[in-house]
Amino acid sequence: MTPTSKFQLTNLSTGKTSELEAYSPTVGSDVLNIAPLQKDLGLFTYDPGFMSTAACESKITYIDGDRGILLYRGYPIEQLAEKSSFLEVSYLLIYGELPTKLQLDAFQNSIMRHTMINESLLRFYNGFHYDAHPMAQVSAVIASMAAFYHDSLDIHNARHREIFAHRIIAKIPTIAAAAYKHILGQPFIYPKNDLPYCANLLNMFFAVPCEQYRLEPIAVQALDLLLILHADHEQNASTSTVRLAGSTGTNPYAAISAGVAALWGPAHGGANEAVLSMLEEIGTVDNIPKFLARVKDKQDNTRLMGFGHRVYKNFDPRAKIIREMCHRVLSELGRADNPLLELALKLEEIALHDEYFVSRKLYPNVDFYSGIIYSALNIPRYMFTVMFAIARTAGWVAHWQEMIGDPAMKIGRPRQLYTGPTERTYVDIGKR
Numbered sequence: 001m002t003p004t005s006k007f008q009l010t011n012l013s014t015g016k017t018s019e020l021e022a023y024s025p026t027v028g029s030d031v032l033n034i035a036p037l038q039k040d041l042g043l044f045t046y047d048p049g050f051m052s053t054a055a056c057e058s059k060i061t062y063i064d065g066d067r068g069i070l071l072y073r074g075y076p077i078e079q080l081a082e083k084s085s086f087l088e089v090s091y092l093l094i095y096g097e098l099p100t101k102l103q104l105d106a107f108q109n110s111i112m113r114h115t116m117i118n119e120s121l122l123r124f125y126n127g128f129h130y131d132a133h134p135m136a137q138v139s140a141v142i143a144s145m146a147a148f149y150h151d152s153l154d155i156h157n158a159r160h161r162e163i164f165a166h167r168i169i170a171k172i173p174t175i176a177a178a179a180y181k182h183i184l185g186q187p188f189i190y191p192k193n194d195l196p197y198c199a200n201l202l203n204m205f206f207a208v209p210c211e212q213y214r215l216e217p218i219a220v221q222a223l224d225l226l227l228i229l230h231a232d233h234e235q236n237a238s239t240s241t242v243r244l245a246g247s248t249g250t251n252p253y254a255a256i257s258a259g260v261a262a263l264w265g266p267a268h269g270g271a272n273e274a275v276l277s278m279l280e281e282i283g284t285v286d287n288i289p290k291f292l293a294r295v296k297d298k299q300d301n302t303r304l305m306g307f308g309h310r311v312y313k314n315f316d317p318r319a320k321i322i323r324e325m326c327h328r329v330l331s332e333l334g335r336a337d338n339p340l341l342e343l344a345l346k347l348e349e350i351a352l353h354d355e356y357f358v359s360r361k362l363y364p365n366v367d368f369y370s371g372i373i374y375s376a377l378n379i380p381r382y383m384f385t386v387m388f389a390i391a392r393t394a395g396w397v398a399h400w401q402e403m404i405g406d407p408a409m410k411i412g413r414p415r416q417l418y419t420g421p422t423e424r425t426y427v428d429i430g431k432r
Contacts, residue, residue: 007032011041027062044415056243057406060093060398061234065311070318072232073097081321086227087111087197090394093232094165094401107166108197114170115191115200117141117178118148125182134179134386135264141175142168143257153251155404164252165397172393173197176386177204183382198223201390206378218332219377222325226370229318230388232395233311238262238269242396243403244412252400259396260389269385272371275306276340276381284339285346296356306368307351308361318366326369335376344372 003021010017018040021033031054037043047053062071070077073092080089091099091107099107124144128137146153149167152160174191181188181204189204199220207213233239241262246255263269282291294302309316327345335341348364351357374384403409 093398230391271367
């Protein structure tokens, strides 16, 4: 990278100076290289939550939160949602360009023919308690994959990296479905190579051996759209976790497993689940005004879940896309008369016209609508975060591959502001 400007920083206590170089991205804010600070001035930066720190260079995803823009490899999410498919988006994230027809056919064929998991790996599920959280199961099984595919774990081998990428994207729906069936106590349903990615996923979730499962086209279409919208979101907590774990040189399955664990946190992957919990708390349409009054009360800790976004300060572009699909799903599947979903739509209508929320730009985000759609598809709430993980795996893989191929990659080693005791002398236990 070539610096676009330079800044000189002086430590007023010592008089020492350091010259810091700034770099300009293709879009977005300039970045100041603070690496010389410790060497030149003996200083570290202090940035809780890394809100002002760029930990890496990336060419994958760009977000402009103020303008409500989300780009995958430069392509607006609106265009991809309208014209693409999840597997095509996965190819784009991993390889950097949209595939030709031949490339996409080959990629889809590779994914759909590697969906089965080793029978020994499948038996792992018998070791989990029947009500074990599915994210615990998915994280553990993904980490265990390194014990089954150790013949292609050389992270410096481009072909091995590609095999891993195809393998994990192919198998994570199967891993997720097995966790779901284990919780239900139902027989595991094997994947079918003749079914598209999302249709295969739904079939593994809901089919049973005693009768034929009928796939609803709108359900397949809605799920594919949700996976596209959740495929990547720049340097979020789980993606940063994958990069940090991967920076040690660990095998990629361990890195992805770490990402699943990070996503499990309710502050990250559990937002759509929180929306349904909020709706249950409200109870009925008649209680909405009372609930919104509590939200507006500064002395009350009640939060309106699924509205507003930490990154998007205006509106979530994904929410605008998924809103229409949400209404289509409820209409075509005949779920609009479900009391909880009816309540959600009424809450949406009121909040979109309430001056308090409009003035604060607290618009419904993607989590608000995705929770409603998953519920309409009969996917239970405890599986919501698993669905998120299936989608985000494509982004995690792309970031892991980019990091491994970056010549500037170093093992992650954040610094700290130490505020503990200074050096002190050990006191024998009898004298304390």
